[in-house]
Amino acid sequence: MSIKKDQNVGLVGLGAMGSGMAQSLRRAGYTVHVFDVRPGVAQAFAQFGGVACDTLEQLAAQCTVVVSVVVNAAQTESVLFGDPHGANPTKGCAAAMAPGSVFVMCSTVDPLWSVALESRLAELGLLYLDAPISGGAAKAASGEMTIMSAGKPAAYALCEPLLNAMAGKVYKLGDKAGAGSKVKIINQLLAGVHIAAAAEAMALGLREGVDPEALYEVITHSAGNSWMFENRMAHVLAADYTALSEVDIFVKDLGLVLDLARASKFPLPLSSTAHQMFMQASTAGFAKEDDSAVIKIFPGIELPKKS
Amino acid sequence: MSIKKDQNVGLVGLGAMGSGMAQSLRRAGYTVHVFDVRPGVAQAFAQFGGVACDTLEQLAAQCTVVVSVVVNAAQTESVLFGDPHGANPTKGCAAAMAPGSVFVMCSTVDPLWSVALESRLAELGLLYLDAPISGGAAKAASGEMTIMSAGKPAAYALCEPLLNAMAGKVYKLGDKAGAGSKVKIINQLLAGVHIAAAAEAMALGLREGVDPEALYEVITHSAGNSWMFENRMAHVLAADYTALSEVDIFVKDLGLVLDLARASKFPLPLSSTAHQMFMQASTAGFAKEDDSAVIKIFPGIELPKKS
Numbered sequence: 227m228s229i230k231k232d233q234n235v236g237l238v239g240l241g242a243m244g245s246g247m248a249q250s251l252r253r254a255g256y257t258v259h260v261f262d263v264r265p266g267v268a269q270a271f272a273q274f275g276g277v278a279c280d281t282l283e284q285l286a287a288q289c290t291v292v293v294s295v296v297v298n299a300a301q302t303e304s305v306l307f308g309d310p311h312g313a314n315p316t317k318g319c320a321a322a323m324a325p326g327s328v329f330v331m332c333s334t335v336d337p338l339w340s341v342a343l344e345s346r347l348a349e350l351g352l353l354y355l356d357a358p359i360s361g362g363a364a365k366a367a368s369g370e371m372t373i374m375s376a377g378k379p380a381a382y383a384l385c386e387p388l389l390n391a392m393a394g395k396v397y398k399l400g401d402k403a404g405a406g407s408k409v410k411i412i413n414q415l416l417a418g419v420h421i422a423a424a425a426e427a428m429a430l431g432l433r434e435g436v437d438p439e440a441l442y443e444v445i446t447h448s449a450g451n452s453w454m455f456e457n458r459m460a461h462v463l464a465a466d467y468t469a470l471s472e473v474d475i476f477v478k479d480l481g482l483v484l485d486l487a488r489a490s491k492f493p494l495p496l497s498s499t500a501h502q503m504f505m506q507a508s509t510a511g512f513a514k515e516d517d518s519a520v521i522k523i524f525p526g527i528e529l530p531k532k533s
Numbered sequence: 534m535s536i537k538k539d540q541n542v543g544l545v546g547l548g549a550m551g552s553g554m555a556q557s558l559r560r561a562g563y564t565v566h567v568f569d570v571r572p573g574v575a576q577a578f579a580q581f582g583g584v585a586c587d588t589l590e591q592l593a594a595q596c597t598v599v600v601s602v603v604v605n606a607a608q609t610e611s612v613l614f615g616d617p618h619g620a621n622p623t624k625g626c627a628a629a630m631a632p633g634s635v636f637v638m639c640s641t642v643d644p645l646w647s648v649a650l651e652s653r654l655a656e657l658g659l660l661y662l663d664a665p666i667s668g669g670a671a672k673a674a675s676g677e678m679t680i681m682s683a684g685k686p687a688a689y690a691l692c693e694p695l696l697n698a699m700a701g702k703v704y705k706l707g708d709k710a711g712a713g714s715k716v717k718i719i720n721q722l723l724a725g726v727h728i729a730a731a732a733e734a735m736a737l738g739l740r741e742g743v744d745p746e747a748l749y750e751v752i753t754h755s756a757g758n759s760w761m762f763e764n765r766m767a768h769v770l771a772a773d774y775t776a777l778s779e780v781d782i783f784v785k786d787l788g789l790v791l792d793l794a795r796a797s798k799f800p801l802p803l804s805s806t807a808h809q810m811f812m813q814a815s816t817a818g819f820a821k822e823d824d825s826a827v828i829k830i831f832p833g834i835e836l837p838k839k840s
Contacts (some may be wrong), residue, residue, distance in 0.1 A: 360755055374751060397751050399744070408741045409751050412734050416757030417748065419733075423726040423803050429718050430610070430790075433799050434644070434715045437706070444681060444704050444716050448667055450723030452759035483737075492740045492833065496730050499806045 246366030
């Protein structure tokens with residue numbers, strides 16, 4: 227039984243991706259209930275339609291589907307189970323959600339944690355979708371982002387129209403949790419290694435006195451190109467390290483890649499090297515800069531300056 | 534003074550790239566003199582037009598421009614200077630070329646060797662173009678390959694029409710030798726790291742039980758994509774390791790990358806790691822397989838089989 231437009235949808239976490247996704251749901255005609263830990267953010271969203279909730283409990287009690295768009299697994303745990311032992315104890319969504327409703331987990335997380343979460347929620351009578359996202363804030367706002375998902379047919383049956391409202395492409399990768407997060411993690415492996423490799427290549431060019439604009443032109447038209455080289459080296463050429471995605475995101479995400487592989491004792495020589503490069507950049511003072519700032523770990527070169 | 538159609542052009546090395554380039558020159562109306570160390574190869578080419586030369590000397594004496602398309606710097610040395618102390622002593626092109634003629638070096642080589650070669654040839658009154666190529670055999674045959682070039686204006690003045698006849702895109706990267714080979718080497722850095730990263734990502738997916746076809750579909754539509762992932766992982770999915778480009782090519786080319794950087798004590802963490810992966814693949818028995826066979830170094834996985 228698919229969700230109807232008069233059923234309530236909840237979305238938790240109105241950050242760069244979440245706010246765009248909530249807009250997409252609203253645009254599709256759903257009554258969107260929203261919650262964000264930052265005071266006023268949910269109210270600002272609801273000014274243009276939808277319902278701002280003061281607590282996760284309140285949101286969860288009213289919604290058949292709850293979409294969680296927070297930073298990581300720890301925050302997702304808080305969304306679901308609250309912080310009962312904190313200085314200001316809070317309750318989460320899980321206890322308030324009606325049996326048979328669906329929790330859609332959109333964060334980039336350890337896939338093994340996501341697999342376990344499906345079982346934990348099943349014990350509470352709740353359905354679960356392992357559904358990491360990708361594509362950036364602009365595509366989230368226009369409903370053109372990507373969802374890499376896996377979950378039980380009953381979970382898809384209820385929330386598939388919502389997924390299609392939020393994303394241009396919904397990959398269905400399996401009938402139980404895990405494959406969504408695994409594919410997302412593998413995408414992050416490649417993205418992280420490619421950014422670090424792009425930086426290494428551009429740094430060598432600068433060291434060797436090659437014109438960086440010419441190098442960019444040739445590589446982006448050659449077999450050495452990657453999506454990340456083309457996108458991130460434009461930031462280096464413009465000397466603009468304003469974070470679209472921070473160095474510390476890849477400290478985290480390549481860390482998740484390595485955690486996953488370590489669990490089955492699987493060697494990842496390039497991922498582990500790239501992770502070291504992002505950690506070096508982070509601790510050298512570039513943690514909150516754009517991830518292309520990983521190029522700043524290379525010694526003996528002069529980076530392009532702002533024109 | 535640009536080369537005229539009634540002036541002779543020489544091309545040495547009728548391999549996968551060179552034979553296509555010689556065809557492109559012939560198609561453009563030039564009288565192409567060719568030489569190859571393998572008996573009969575030059576004669577086979579000349580059946581359809583052009584002149585097969587029995588010796589490098591003979592070719593060099595008749596041609597205003599000599600295009601060299603051999604495997605590496607050592608073979609280029611032989612093309613130019615022969616093997617005077619070998620069991621069957623030979624002479625090369627250099628002594629027979631007329632003053633003011635141009636030697637076009639298309640191999641992937643140590644850029645510092647290429648810089649030095651320009652000076653060595655200048656002492657003999659010869660012009661030089663540092664002009665590595667890329668794009669593969671099919672594009673060489675159709676005249677759509679890429680040339681990454683650098684050299685003196687006088688060298689370009691004479692041979693630029695030939696470059697345009699052989700390539701869809703001619704990058705002019707500097708007015709002396711070096712930048713052509715440097716950009717080519719940096720392209721190989723990225724190509725090599727991306728093939729190894731693609732293998733690492735696909736291997737992790739197989740280890741984690743992700744459907745490899747689905748993983749390929751998602752990655753090739755996501756920010757983790759690279760030219761090499763898309764091209765080479767298709768070989769892995771098809772279980773077809775017929776060498777289009779061998780594992781040992783990247784043992785050589787990433788070796789050149791590391792040699793270049795070592796000369797200025799520049800660290801390349803990812804290139805050195807990827808080089809180790811290709812060396813492991815080579816010595817494990819996959820030297821002459823397609824470079825995507827680097828995935829065979831990963832333990833504990835079952836690769837896709839031929840369907």
